[in-house]
Amino acid sequence: MKIKAAQWAAPGQIRLIETEKPVPGPGEVLVRVESVGVCGSDIHYFLHGRIGENRLKGPTILGHEYAGIVEAAGEGADPSLVGRRVAVEPGIPCGACEWCRSGRYNVCEGMVFPGGPGVDGALREYMVAPAGRCFPVPAGMTAAVAAMIEPAAVAVHTVELARLRPGDTVFVAGLGPIGLLTAQVARLCGAAAVYGADLYPERVAAARAHGVDEAFQAAPGGMAAGARATVDWLFSRTGGRGADVTFDCTNSSDGILVAMHCARPAGRAVLTGISGAEEDPVPVSVARRRGLGVQWCRRFLNNYPATLALAATGRLDVGSLVTHSFPLERTQEAFQLVADYADGVLKASVDF
Ligand SMILES: [Zn+2]
Ligand SMILES: [Zn+2]
Structure with missing residues (x-):
């Protein structure tokens, strides 16, 4: 089955494509993506196709700040996640290297990071993610706020x-x-x-x-x-x-x-x-x-639970930072807006 996605094609250019709907493997869940935040790091890729020596290898679906509803659980994945809205910690560390084993998975050199070189990201209707990296959000938390848990x-x-x-x-x-x-x-x-x-x-x-x-x-x-x-x-x-x-x-x-x-x-x-x-x-x-x-600072390190708790109680206001929302079809506009610092934008999100 085909799904819609927004794919970076060349510097300054994002196009709408159809891609295969992913299937959750063992330990993974299928997430129907609801909201994806546009990050400053995405803008480096959008404009230049690279961050320092990290270059996109070809057309790539960007997006790593995302949240959605779990629709299915693969073999061995926690079935109680199905139906829940989750904030997804995007990076998948190898779990086996010296840095992972010593508790510093954020600097794992084998990290698979969606929306970066060689790995498609979340600007598509469905993603698969390891169940253990999906954090159910409290009732009433919107998808846009849940996606903001990543930068928070x-x-x-x-x-x-x-x-x-x-x-x-x-x-x-x-x-x-x-x-x-x-x-x-x-x-x-x-x-x-x-x-x-x-x-x-x-x-x-x-x-x-x-x-x-x-x-x-x-x-x-x-x-x-x-x-x-x-x-x-x-x-x-x-x-x-x-x-x-x-x-x-x-x-x-x-x-x-x-x-x-x-x-x-x-x-x-x-x-x-x-x-x-x-x-x-x-x-x-x-x-x-x-x-x-x-x-x-390299990304984060076991910070999702505390960040969710701060956002859920309102002590950390993440919602008011989302100033603009675009449908998937207008992803190019969302990226251009952030790249141009136009219209007082703080966080632009792509909402499905
Ligand atoms: Zn980010
Ligand atoms: Zn590792």
């Missing part, structure tokens, strides 16, 4: 890596969905003040409603240009001290610079953004002199 889990992992302490001052570079979710989670973890910066005035204006106390309109161009003003602003807000914890949630090389420059002596910087470059400049002398703790 990234934010939860980001903040967990920062080892935030009550009363810490926080700075977030980049106020897109990941940055705004990170700001909210930091607040939940006891941040006394959350500052942020973004290049887009709509995002600066929206930030206050999403957990940021004060946001700065940044300019691009590295420390010799726009980034310097952001650092000066943050230092003016923190009495010349810098922030205890900083986060890079941008898609630019500047985000790394700004996050590291804004951290106080012996502070911590967590780098979650994806610049798309294979190599980025790092301010080594600032990092060394201040003795910064610098940590990169």
Whole structure:
């Protein structure tokens, strides 16, 4: 049986195709996809066909932030999942390598990640997924919110890596969905003040409603240009001290610079953004002199249950970040909107 899918065909081009309906194998379930979020990482693939050295190998169905209804369970898969709406943790680690066995499956080098090189993603009517990676969502949680659990889990992992302490001052570079979710989670973890910066005035204006106390309109161009003003602003807000914890949630090389420059002596910087470059400049002398703790964030690590709990109680507001919704037929438009930062978009979702 054929199903509809939106397939990346070439840079800037997504086309509607028909593809074979997948069949759940042992331990897998069949998910009727209801909602797929458009991620910043998808936009790198959409525009350039690559993220750093990770290149799409040919036409590929993108999409990894997804939720849907389980319609069938394969052999050995938990049959009680059938009929449930689930948030799906997209990556499938090998389970056998040293990193998987030592509890760091998020850096598994054999990870099968849908919507990336060689693996079709969720922008199609049906997906199969391992039953163990499907998390039933509480009654009343919409599919669009359930799909947002994926980026929200990234934010939860980001903040967990920062080892935030009550009363810490926080700075977030980049106020897109990941940055705004990170700001909210930091607040939940006891941040006394959350500052942020973004290049887009709509995002600066929206930030206050999403957990940021004060946001700065940044300019691009590295420390010799726009980034310097952001650092000066943050230092003016923190009495010349810098922030205890900083986060890079941008898609630019500047985000790394700004996050590291804004951290106080012996502070911590967590780098979650994806610049798309294979190599980025790092301010080594600032990092060394201040003795910064610098940590990169790779996706998430066992964060779905906690993230679902935060979203279910409303303590973490993920729903209001979904500003635009498109049908599958208009996936190209959804991607173009996000790529253009048009119409005040935060998260665009494709809803079936
Ligand atoms: Zn994502
Ligand atoms: Zn592994």
